[in-house]
Amino acid sequence: MASTPSSMASISLLLLSLSLLFQTHLSLPPFDDFHDLLPPYGFPKGLIPSTVKFYSISESGEFDIHMHHSCYVQFNRLVFYDKKIRGRIEYGSVTNVTGIQTKKLFFWVPVTGIDSALGFLRFHIGPLSEKLPAKQFEMVPICKHKVLTQAFER
Template sequence: MAVPWKSQHKSALISLLILSLTHLSTPEKDVHDLLPLYNLPKGLLPSDIKSYSLSNTDSSFTVELSSSPCYVNFNGQSVYYDRIVKGKLGYGKVSGVSGIQAKKLFFWVSVDGIEVDEKNDLIEFHVGVLSQKLPAKDFQTVKSCKAKGLADSLDSLDASL
């Protein structure tokens, strides 16, 4: 003989079914929306993101860009993003960065860490033992990738202003 289901069991089963369907239909968060959860500005990465993954265990991430080459100008500072950018997210910082380079004079140097300086409202980029700080407001807007020639002309335009 079958045991009748109590109404509380039916309600729990229906709630579980609705919860699982809601979870399946929820769109994946945009990587730019995840950055503020780590106290990082949305504009640290360009808009041209093809895909990304974020580890739940150690917060390491991999971002794949849809366009290459990818150059972005942040208030006179040229930045190059490889097709693949990796690192490990922490609150207010990114460590173990690979795939991002900044132009210093005539040389491109690899950025290996990024840190938020909340007190001074700056973003600090680490290149080995050296670092450079830029205003955090420059990274509030998500920018698009540009081709190198266009990025160079933007540098020239910014320098002349």
Template sequence: MVSSSSSLLLFLFHFLIFFSSSNSLPDSVADSPTQPSNGTTVYELLPKYGLPSGLLPDSVTSYSLSDSGDFVVELQKPCYLQFEYLVYYDRRITGTLMYGGIKNLKGIEVKKFFLWLNVDEIMVDLPPSDFIYFHVGWITKKLDISQFRRVRSCGDGVCMSVLQVPEGNSMSILQVPAQTRKIPMLFAE
């Protein structure tokens, strides 16, 4: 059960967020990476909502959060991160932040087999456990939350792999992840 002092702190936090964020950020705020006028980074904000700070890459340039929980996160450029699955982050990520999760998520995709699928929701257990849940359409994937605790650097989607050839020589292979927009064309051919 939540104590009255915890409820008061949560109310004050939302009150501060409401008065410190707006739809149009001043140039000085937009230019300072990840910090709105209250000085809180997006990486500090996520744990206040029960989420791990490593959900987003280290390339966040700005974010805004409304009193209703709607948010916009801007990255320097689209990029990829490797967790248990390869994850694609669009330059602009939107959704609704609430305690224990994100709903109406746009701008994050996960690669499953050869397909890129939109992540619709991200949820954690309340009370907190060692798991985080990604909702992709009607599929829910339970993952170990520890891989999302650390903020990571984002890649541009080209990764170098080394293939060992039986004779002991090695050969480099470039791997470029396909994007979702190209999948319908493959099915039409």
């Protein structure tokens, strides 16, 4: 079966489109520090504390972050970071998050996702969400091993 010029052009266009899609998805250079990976995805560097030991990320955006130790950070609320954090990142969205919890009243609840838009971050906490200014997360926070419960109760 002979190829016609129009079918060859269609195939070439399809291959070019797939090539551009693949290059766009993989256009990020490798980063030594996970914090530098966040801004190209539309997030501030300070979502994850300073104790990242190493991380891996797949082409589909699935990531694993290994921390030196589990720890606490005080943002608007007290947040606990486990020694291993997982999720999936794409531009403006982190989903399927495990390993991060926040304290609401007297209970620890998991952060399951984060969306970024127009200078705000929306944290999905179970079936609820909370919107906070992205500016709160510009600086990479220092993680504390222990927390004095009285100091952080609100």
